[in-house]
Amino acid sequence: MSFNNLDNLYRQVIMDHYKNPRNKGVLEEGSLTVNMNNPTCGDRIQLTMKVEDGMVTDAKFEGEGCSISMSSASMMTQAVKGRPIEEALKLSTVFSDIMQGKEYEEDDDLDLGDIEALQGVAKFPARIKCATLAWKAMEKGLKEEEDSQ
Template sequence: MSSNNLDTLYRQVIMDHYKNPRNKGVLEDDSLTINMNNPTCGDRIQLTLKLDGEKVVDAKFEGEGCSISMSSASMMTQAIKGKNIEEALKLSEVFSQIMQGKDYEDDIDLGDIEALQGVAKFPARIKCATLAWKAMEKGLKEE
């Protein structure tokens, strides 16, 4: 597949998550709630996580922001559901490497997250893409 076709496909995946976000909403009960914002651009997120021991059983988000920020939150909540805390944090570490333009372990299935690789070429947008991930890290490390 040509680079141009791949870019088009990635843009479509990002816009699909932006227009049709997965896991949008708020979890009630014993959920862990993390609020973060990016004062540079105004993106904000409220992430709620439901844990059962060491496992992330559910994840939802609310917020406002650009297509990169909101689609990244959608992708992240999908990716961490059903993972244990260690796996979720490892995935966040890999995502951080991707945002820095670094190589990552090939055996990790990124799914739709792979569409965000191009963000690394735009340093001003990296904070947008990583906002939800930083919220998840903060919540899981404090828990």
């Protein structure tokens, strides 16, 4: 597949998550909540997660922002559901590295799924904060959860 075709495919995946967000909404009872915003561009997110026995059993988000930030939130919630906290945090580190333009070494235990579609964002430094907003919220929430245990 040529680079242009791959780039086009990635754009389609991003727009699909933007137009049809996965896990949109708010979790109630017993969930942890993190609110974050990016004052530079106005993106904001409220992330709610349910963590049981060291696993992220559910995750939802509400927010407003550009297609990159909302698509990334949708992809992130899909990616972390059903994972142990440590694995979700590792996934966040890998995503952060990708946003910094570092090469991703395939990890048999860590399937990136649709998240790979966001790797082109690294070429646009002004958009990196958009892509990482939901991930930073997830990290903050899970680290607070670990600290409270």
